Amino acid sequence: MDAMVRELSYAQAIQEAMAIAMDMDECVFLMGEDIGVYGGAFQVTGDLVDRFGSERVIDTPISELGGAGMAVGAALTGMRPIFEFQFSDFATLAMEQIVNQAAKMRFMLGGEVSVPVVMRFPAGSGTGAAAQHSQSLEAWLGHVPGLKVIQPATPYDAKGMLLAAVADPDPVMIFEHKLLYKMKGPVPEGYYTVPIGKADIRREGRDLTIVATSIMVHKALDAAAALEAEGIDIEVIDLRTIRPMDKQTVIDSVKKTSRLMCVYEAVKTLGIGAEVSAMIAESEAFDYLDAPIVRLGGAETPIPYNPELEKAVVPQVPDIIAAARDLVKGVR
């Protein structure tokens, strides 16, 4: 029987996924700052404290390092904690637990234990939250073997990938773009998973492959729709997982289109675009490239507070349109 599909917001989809996971497995519980009565900085946990009680929806002290440490410790004992950061920027405070502990335990203990922790990071700019609350640090964590790092771009994927993350035996870091929380989309009722490590071709095309992450997937799709009128046919790949990356989907696409552009909000330098570009240059798709690879990423600056500047430092739809047009028309 097909599950009933409704329109849910991205935040509602996450909340539903957490509720389903907690219903299914009593080892699943939530931790984070102000996720209980307050409902979370972005109201993602909402009223879950009323449904599951304060023993399973735990408000932690204002210490990311402490909270992350508790989550990692609980996971080591067999629990399946979902730990929410108020802002992904605060991952910096918890790096010891994430990078040195969660990512390493399975390896250093000979595979005897695993760390099935899920950490959720509200990320990205666009909310006027300024430099310390607007960053996109997913590539930092994507650099660490032992972690899985995902960036769902739709409500459907947010739910399905969170459920896949809870079921995963290893630490999974979920970067949720704050501007996506209110975006609505079709979400089936009940339990389903969207696999980690598998990219999604959001739109097929033959002239150019755009590999995008998170909110940039939507901007890339808007750009592709606009360029359709000019006869430019763009394929948009939603990478979804940045570690482990789905290389084959990108390689196959570039072999088809012969052109590659990477669009991501994080600072351009040393980011996901560099990784995807280098991966393609090293792959069999190299011999299919008919134009230089282009990256569109964030400017080399902290995110400004001024809302106009804040928009200006990350790729916007017109930027993608212009860059894609130049690339396909052979201007660059």
Added chain:
Amino acid sequence: MPTEVILPKVDMDMATGQISRWFAEEGASVKKGDVLFEIETDKAAMEIDAPASGVLRDVTGKEGIDIPVGVAVAWIYADDEIYGAATKQDKAPISPLVGEMSTKSTEGGAVPPASQSVARPSALPGISPSRGEIGQSASVARATPLARRLAREAGLNLSAISGTGPHGRVVKADIDAALSSPIEGGVSAKRTEEGAAEDTALAPSTAEMTPPDRPLAGHPPLKGEGDVLRLFEQGSYELVPHDNMRKTIARRLVEAKTTIPHFYLTLDCELDALLALRTQINAAAPVKKTEKGDVPAYKLSVNDMVIKAMALALKAVPDANASWTESAMVKHKHADVGVAVSIPGGLITPIIRKADEKTLSTISTEMKDLASRARSRKLKPEEYQGGTTAVSNLGMFGIKDFAAVINPPHATILAVGAGEERAVVKNGEIKIATVMSVTLSTDHRAVDGALGAELLVAFKRLIENPMGMLV
């Protein structure tokens, strides 16, 4: 170990060279320092000495083919060394680069049979494009990885395909166009005898000249050799393969005219004072004893004086003595004047360095030496590379006025017309004067209109008041 004889890099942007002549044969004894062979680079011929003494063996670098820089062209075995010690594999004869073979093979107009070695350039020993300097050279086509692969698979010579992508890059569309044109230099690996018959069937017709995928307005763009050749009846022409100089000239001129925003300033200069001074100076030349008897120590030409005047004008207007680069203006401290010299098969621009500091007689003597060595292609690279401006003189042909193409890194070039008697109006009266028109081409990025005009006026003042060149 035998000593490798490599094709040396004798020119800054040299990627390949041709051995025009060997002075020693296989098996000959050579002494270190003996002239071993002569190489022809883009613009010059140069003699290369033996790097060691011994017996010359395994001469793999044949005359007249393009050989990448750094490739071993022979080995010298010391007298006590046993021949055959080195691995034979390294010593297969160097095959010609594909471009060379393809152009040669089209002589006579027939489409040659496919050849394995033509189809797989990268498999040739020692000339994989990834080795040595060849990848950076302009003589190697700029192409996308996809275009390279498709060309490789189709056996097409990339350098024979003109790229329509950015910076002349060969892209997939260019390969497609080359493959779909009926005659493409005869290099397609697919072309067989049947292919040749097919080509004849596709001989030019009006329908053929405006294929549907080409713009219909005006002429279709001519991309490759095939596009040009199809407009002419087979047998109605002779194909002369380009030598390196011709390729370099073509490349540099296209680069200059497509990247430099040229503009032009023309002025008439009266020559009578200059001609009188020249006669006076030449008459006063001391006599030098030579084998051919007594000759004057110098004989100034008008062009020598033009060189000097241009150099002094640049000194007087130093802002015009510049080179454009993306990040900064290169402001030169000396005026190094290149002089275009026509030589068989092309032209070259040897440079009078610091012409602003040299006397007219020094310039004259130097110019004669440079021109004569240019004609025999014996200039050293440092004698024709660089410079801060140039002079091109077609006055000897009676050309009245023309505009020259700037020779990067210069920001200016002066085109000099013939000195001729013309009617000029002075103070309301018509008089006869010897007048020479000059046109200054300038790179607008480096030299703006007013600055160029200032330079040209300074030049005119020196030409018309030539005593200024003597102080």
